[in-house]
Amino acid sequence: MTEKKxxxxxxxxxxxxxxxxxxxLRELAEGMLDIFDITVIxxxxxxxxxxxxxxxxxxxxxxxxxxxxxxxxxxxxxxxTNKISRIKNILGYFFGAMATTxxxxxxxxxxxxxxxxxxxxxxxxxxxxxxxxxxIYNIQDxxxxxxxAVGYSKNPLLLKVMMWFDKFSCKHSDLVxxxxxxxxxxxxxxFKGKKLPNIALxxxxxxxxxxxxxxxxxxxxxxxxxxxxxxxxxxxxYSGNIGLYYDLENIIKVxxxxxxxxxxxxxxxxxxxxxxxxxxxxxxxxxxxHCMENVVFIPYQDKADLNYSLNAxxxxxxxxxxxxxxxxxPSKYYGLAASGKPxxxxxxxxxxxxxxxxxxxxxxxCEPGDYAGIEKMIGWFIKMAGTVELTDMGRKGRxxxxxxxxxxxxxxxxxxxxxxx
Numbered sequence: 001m002t003e004k005k006x007x008x009x010x011x012x013x014x015x016x017x018x019x020x021x022x023x024x025l026r027e028l029a030e031g032m033l034d035i036f037d038i039t040v041i042x043x044x045x046x047x048x049x050x051x052x053x054x055x056x057x058x059x060x061x062x063x064x065x066x067x068x069x070x071x072x073x074x075x076x077x078x079x080x081t082n083k084i085s086r087i088k089n090i091l092g093y094f095f096g097a098m099a100t101t102x103x104x105x106x107x108x109x110x111x112x113x114x115x116x117x118x119x120x121x122x123x124x125x126x127x128x129x130x131x132x133x134x135x136i137y138n139i140q141d142x143x144x145x146x147x148x149a150v151g152y153s154k155n156p157l158l159l160k161v162m163m164w165f166d167k168f169s170c171k172h173s174d175l176v177x178x179x180x181x182x183x184x185x186x187x188x189x190x191f192k193g194k195k196l197p198n199i200a201l202x203x204x205x206x207x208x209x210x211x212x213x214x215x216x217x218x219x220x221x222x223x224x225x226x227x228x229x230x231x232x233x234x235x236x237x238y239s240g241n242i243g244l245y246y247d248l249e250n251i252i253k254v255x256x257x258x259x260x261x262x263x264x265x266x267x268x269x270x271x272x273x274x275x276x277x278x279x280x281x282x283x284x285x286x287x288x289x290h291c292m293e294n295v296v297f298i299p300y301q302d303k304a305d306l307n308y309s310l311n312a313x314x315x316x317x318x319x320x321x322x323x324x325x326x327x328x329x330p331s332k333y334y335g336l337a338a339s340g341k342p343x344x345x346x347x348x349x350x351x352x353x354x355x356x357x358x359x360x361x362x363x364x365x366c367e368p369g370d371y372a373g374i375e376k377m378i379g380w381f382i383k384m385a386g387t388v389e390l391t392d393m394g395r396k397g398r399x400x401x402x403x404x405x406x407x408x409x410x411x412x413x414x415x416x417x418x419x420x421x
Contacts, residue, residue, distance in 0.1 A: 007036040007418070008104055008131070010097055010112040010123050014042035015065060018300050020240070020331045021115055021140055022047070024204055029068045031411035035419070036109075039069045041100050043093050048276060048300075049078045060100065071100050080243075080278040090116040097123050107131040109418055117143035118162050121169030128172065136418055137173040140204075141328040142166075142186050149323030150244050163190075170197045175421035177414070179204050179329045180352030186326040200417045203352075205407045206334040210303075213340030213398060214311040224308045228298050234267045234385045236344070236378065237313030240332040242277035247321040247368055251346070252283055252295070254374050259294050263385035274298040274309055310339040315363075315381050315390070318345050318353060322368040325351040337362055337401045342393035344377055356405075362397030 009029055013022035022042075029038045044055035051074070055061065061072040073096030078085040093116065110133045112124030121137055128135035144162035147153050167190060170176055176199045178184050184201050191197070214221055225231040242248060261269040271294060273283065280297070287295045301309045310316070316336040320328065325348035333353045336343050343363030347354040354365050364380070366373035384390050 004035060004037045005108040005419075006106060007032070007038050007109045007111060008101070008107050008127060008133070009038060009040045010110075010120065010127065011040045011042040012093060012113065012115050012120065013047050014040050014070060017043075017045050017047035018303075019047045020204075021113055023303070024331065025113070026065075026068075027205075027207060027407060028411060028414060030066050031407065032415055032418075033067050035415060037069075038067075039071065039104050041071045041073070041097050041104075043075045043096075044072045046075060046077065046089075049080055049089075051075075051077055059096075060103075071103065073097060073100060081281075090119060094119045094123060098126055101127050101130050104131070107133040109134050109136060111136045111138065111418070113137075114139045114141050114143065114166075117141070117147065118165050118169075121166055121173075125169050125172045128174075134174040134421055135172065136175045136177060136421060137169055138177045138179075139170075139183060139187075140179055140331075142183065142326070145186065145327045146245065146324070149327055150321055152244065167191070171195070173197055175200060175417060177202050177417060179331070180326075181355065182326040182351050183329060189326075198421065200413075202410050202413045202417070203405055204329065204331040204334060205405055205410045206338045207407050208338045208401060209407075211307050211310060211335050211338035213394070214307065218308070218311065220305075220308040221311045224305070224312045228272065228296055230270060230272060230296065230312055232267060233270045234263045234315075234382065235270055235272050235313045236315045236317065236381070237272045237274060237310075238317040238319065239274040239310060239313070239335070240330075242273060242275050242280040242283065244278055245321050245324055245328060246319045247346070248273075248319070249279060249282060249286075250369075250371065251317075251319065251374065252286055252292075254371050254378070255295060256290055256292055257375060258378065258382070259292060261294065261382055263382055265386050267385065268294070269382055270294050270296055272296045272298055272313065275300055306335070307339070310335055310341065313339075313341055314385065316341050316343050318343050318347065318357075318363075320347050320351065320353075320368060322348070324348070324368075329353060333357075334401065334405060337397035337405070340394040340398040342381070342390050343397065344381060346374055356400070357397075360397050360400035361393060362400065363393055 013019035075092035110127035345365035
């Protein structure tokens, strides 16, 4: 029997944290155990900012989860709306991960993602040098491009330094893996055709065996709807991070125009936001101030319940802010497609998910910032509520995913690319 290769993954967040990248990396790690022995270095569970008491007594924790060795670092708690506390938390992970690397034995490969921004790439380079291993850099989001796109920082010197460091990480990788066609284009633009790093495209995924279409009257879907006041209503759902990169503060103003709206079959129209994030409080305040009874806020759902919450939506919103094309890819889309629901895409033309929606026939899209277009599109979906056309849109998304975007397809691509780099 051939001895397995040793692979270290810097994950930042990992199960049981609800971060989408943490879930992807968990499934990737467990899916590659047939050819790799895998160690993950991550923080103690803390995606929402707080840390459970049982993770506050030591600096490091060692666990094994489904065959994967997990080394956890205790980091400072943080508030997502406070930049200083977030920076302290991120630096705690970065320096803790550096120290933890020395606790790991001989390695053949080091794998890191682009989170936290810039530092995620750098820790991979350091791991490569310390362990004399090959380095795979998985770019889920490009920074500083993302920082620039949403105006999180406008300091030109800081942005220039960030760009230099992330290009440095790319140059010192043996392979860069991105998650969208538009992200591949961004990499090419960064290097302007000069000494372009080895690059591959592998889509993210959802486990299509865990997220799948359920009948409208499924017991647990009905329970979820009743719990949050969605029963008997036409539900337009946003599920995921309620954060900076989705223009939700402006989209909520469009939603306000649908107060009291009903479908042709006389169902009330309700907009459900499932999740948490840095602008959730702002949305809640806006909804209260404007007496928007057509909006419901629902907390993050456990992974075991995600299929029921996604199936509770009649239509799903998939959103990115203007300027995110080529910078970030909303992985939430794969869950929407897997659930067999039609999608309202507020996405830039030729971005990865816009392309997938158009290619599959899974929904309709318009440009971020086109608020009149967004209003018109939402109105069309309400008008078409209960029709065969909407059902077919959802079915087409699921069919396309089963043929092209399954968990198994993507994980096999990762195995092949890593072994060949």
